[in-house]
Amino acid sequence: MRLVVVSAGLSVPSSTRLLADRLAAAVDRRTPADVQVIELRDLAVEIAHNFTNGFAGRALAAAQDAVAGADGLIVVTPVFSASYSGLFKSFFDVLDKDALVGTPVLIAATGGTARHSLVLEHALRPLFTYLRAVVAPTGVYAASEDWGEEGLPGRIERAAGELAGLMAGLSAPGAGTSGGIGAGASGRGEADTSGGAVAGASGGFVVVPFEEQLAKLSPTGV
Numbered sequence: 241m242r243l244v245v246v247s248a249g250l251s252v253p254s255s256t257r258l259l260a261d262r263l264a265a266a267v268d269r270r271t272p273a274d275v276q277v278i279e280l281r282d283l284a285v286e287i288a289h290n291f292t293n294g295f296a297g298r299a300l301a302a303a304q305d306a307v308a309g310a311d312g313l314i315v316v317t318p319v320f321s322a323s324y325s326g327l328f329k330s331f332f333d334v335l336d337k338d339a340l341v342g343t344p345v346l347i348a349a350t351g352g353t354a355r356h357s358l359v360l361e362h363a364l365r366p367l368f369t370y371l372r373a374v375v376a377p378t379g380v381y382a383a384s385e386d387w388g389e390e391g392l393p394g395r396i397e398r399a400a401g402e403l404a405g406l407m408a409g410l411s412a413p414g415a416g417t418s419g420g421i422g423a424g425a426s427g428r429g430e431a432d433t434s435g436g437a438v439a440g441a442s443g444g445f446v447v448v449p450f451e452e453q454l455a456k457l458s459p460t461g462v
Contacts, residue, residue, distance in 0.1 A: 245315075264314055315364070317348075324359065345374065351381070354385070
């Protein structure tokens with residue numbers, strides 16, 4: 241298993257990197273993996289050059305290849321102006337548009353106040369849904385006051401368990417052919433944006449069309 245962690249923290253030490261490390265360790269305890277951490281601050285200049293000349297430098301190209309080949313991805317960004325950082329967004333802007341198709345992704349963010357916690361749902365989740373990744377249901381946000389509190393470890397463990405399950409399910413033999421999300425060209429499952437996904441008996445996921453889910457909510461069943 242290849243688990244890649246993308247951290248957009250800028251300072252050293254960084255609470256963003258700290259959260260990324262805790263999430264990676266929690267996933268690794270459930271599904272032993274080769275963990276690679278990508279610090280975006282080290283790639284800032286090459287990312288900027290990629291925008292202006294269209295070519296990725298050696299370090300950026302290696303990071304892009306690592307992300308594209310990952311069995312699971314953890315992405316963590318600090319919150320700037322109520323959204324992900326510009327450096328974080330820029331890295332995924334220069335990534336190939338098909339690189340994350342079917343890749344399980346755990347989204348996370350750090351900020352100075354709990355008021356920014358909705359960044360996970362209004363910014364990060366839509367971004368990775370657009371990139372056709374399989375986003376774990378639980379995102380993890382850590383405000384300054386969360387460190388040392390009881391709630392954060394529980395959220396980390398829950399999110400890590402979900403990502404580990406997705407990684408194991410999508411990499412299992414036949415996961416894309418018998419009750420899985422659907423095998424892509426790379427062997428990973430592809431997300432179906434036309435409906436929801438529910439756990440199947442085989443441990444994979446079965447896509448349920450939105451119309452079918454809506455019909456179940458109707459009193460008449462129509």
